[in-house]
Amino acid sequence: MAATKRIGVLIMFFALAYYVDAISRTKPVASPDIYKGRNVAKDKIAPGEKIVNVLSFGAKPDGKFDCTQAFMDAWRATCKSNVQARLLIPQGRFVVSTMFFAGPCLTPGPITIQVVGTVVATTDISEYVNGEWLMFEDLDGVKLIGGGTFDGMGKESWATTENCEADQTDTCVRNPSSIYFHKVRNGIIQNIKSVNPKGFHFFVTNCANIRLRLLKLTAPATSPNTDGIHISNSIDVKLSKNTIETGDDCVSMIQGVNNITINKLKCGPGHGISIGSLGKYADEQEVKDIRVKNCTMVGTTNGLRIKTWPDKYPGSASAITFSDIVMENVKNPIIIDQEYDCEPANCQKKPSLVKIKDVVFSNIRGTTISPIAVDLRCSKQFPCQDVKLKNINLNLGPKPSGSRCTNIKPVYGGVQRPAACL
Ligand SMILES: *[C@@H]1O[C@H](CO)[C@@H](O)[C@H](O)[C@H]1NC(C)=O
Numbered sequence: 001m002a003a004t005k006r007i008g009v010l011i012m013f014f015a016l017a018y019y020v021d022a023i024s025r026t027k028p029v030a031s032p033d034i035y036k037g038r039n040v041a042k043d044k045i046a047p048g049e050k051i052v053n054v055l056s057f058g059a060k061p062d063g064k065f066d067c068t069q070a071f072m073d074a075w076r077a078t079c080k081s082n083v084q085a086r087l088l089i090p091q092g093r094f095v096v097s098t099m100f101f102a103g104p105c106l107t108p109g110p111i112t113i114q115v116v117g118t119v120v121a122t123t124d125i126s127e128y129v130n131g132e133w134l135m136f137e138d139l140d141g142v143k144l145i146g147g148g149t150f151d152g153m154g155k156e157s158w159a160t161t162e163n164c165e166a167d168q169t170d171t172c173v174r175n176p177s178s179i180y181f182h183k184v185r186n187g188i189i190q191n192i193k194s195v196n197p198k199g200f201h202f203f204v205t206n207c208a209n210i211r212l213r214l215l216k217l218t219a220p221a222t223s224p225n226t227d228g229i230h231i232s233n234s235i236d237v238k239l240s241k242n243t244i245e246t247g248d249d250c251v252s253m254i255q256g257v258n259n260i261t262i263n264k265l266k267c268g269p270g271h272g273i274s275i276g277s278l279g280k281y282a283d284e285q286e287v288k289d290i291r292v293k294n295c296t297m298v299g300t301t302n303g304l305r306i307k308t309w310p311d312k313y314p315g316s317a318s319a320i321t322f323s324d325i326v327m328e329n330v331k332n333p334i335i336i337d338q339e340y341d342c343e344p345a346n347c348q349k350k351p352s353l354v355k356i357k358d359v360v361f362s363n364i365r366g367t368t369i370s371p372i373a374v375d376l377r378c379s380k381q382f383p384c385q386d387v388k389l390k391n392i393n394l395n396l397g398p399k400p401s402g403s404r405c406t407n408i409k410p411v412y413g414g415v416q417r418p419a420a421c422l
């Protein structure tokens with residue numbers, strides 16, 4: 001399909017999607033969990049549920065035919081159904097360009113998108129005028145399940161990527177995320193694979209009550225900005241039993257994330273679990289109530305990281321717990337870095353204005369490859385408050401590793417390897 005024609009189709013769909021600026025700061029509102037007490041692992045076709053197969057709308061599973069229009073038509077038939085409905089993507093390879101799965105939908109219950117086969121992204125980056133690949137927006141109740149795969153075909157686009165992570169000015173243009181959830185509440189993404197996204201595997205923003213479970217995300221260790229799950233401005237998000245091997249953070253959480261649980265994540269290669277960078281923009285919402293437990297990090301550059309920018313904006317991160325984490329050959333297993341992208345321990349910039357408070361690292365064990373396994377560098381203007389380290393056992397081969405503390409007085413308990421800061 002010629003690019004001009006495709007853009008025509010997109011604009012047509014725009015009107016239906018009433019697109020909202022991706023960096024909108026409206027805070028999602030908590031509401032009762034509609035899946036509470038239900039077995040979310042089980043997929044049952046409801047009595048009378050309508051099955052909308054993309055093949056019936058002209059999609060071809062040959063890995064060549066452009067199925068974008070077929071997917072859009074099939075989505076509309078699913079979303080506008082006033083009986084329960086599911087969109088089915090069967091076996092095969094379906095090439096799809098950027099598109100919206102926009103709501104609100106008319107189905108009485110959560111809509112199901114069952115992906116059995118592989119959805120393959122187109123490679124011409126100029127088509128991605130809306131910034132992301134598959135955009136789920138304005139939905140209340142959606143399940144993305146089925147064991148299938150999203151292949152972002154990222155390889156070509158990585159060659160022309162800047163490093164957005166350390167971009168001081170935020171002029172860096174991110175590559176499209178594979179799956180973008182925006183203004184979604186009551187969402188489940190479960191038993192789905194993502195390979196080689198152009199940008200993030202999953203991007204969750206302005207969302208409430210989202211579960212991400214049993215996901216397998218893969219990209220080369222060298223692929224740029226391929227965060228596994230990137231979350232901003234969202235509340236009540238639960239990640240469990242995910243396996244992430246990628247080129248950037250396995251999970252990154254920035255401003256406005258509240259009440260997030262990460263359980264049984266296996267991460268590596270990658271840059272670990274990251275809160276931040278924070279304090280990059282004016283008026284950032286606070287980050288609070290984050291629980292990370294029973295995770296394993298293998299060969300990652302960082303393990304558990306909180307990072308904030310010096311010489312920029314205020315912000316806050318509090319009530320954060322990391323517990324029962326195993327590290328294997330991790331470079332910076334425990335790191336608070338309030339001198340992000342500045343020379344460690346000799347940063348000449350104005351101190352960070354982000355307040356870090358009430359952080360617990362407990363039962364963190366395994367091996368590191370760094371002489372500073374516990375690196376806590378806080379802001380001179382706002383020293384870190386109430387940071388506890390309990391039962392830390394990190395070894396650098398046969399030798400002990402070290403700790404560094406600036407503008408922080410950690411509270412220690414139990415075993416401390418490396419030794420506590422004096
Ligand atoms: C946090 O989120 C969970 C769902 O992930 C929810 O059950 C719980 O009520 C939330 N807690 C608060 C304090 O909002």
Ligand SMILES: *[C@@H]1O[C@H](CO)[C@@H](O)[C@H](O)[C@H]1NC(C)=O
Binds near residue numbers: 324
């Ligand atoms: C979580 O980790 C703790 C400590 O390593 C362990 O005792 C516990 O069995 C783990 N829980 C699960 C559910 O794996």
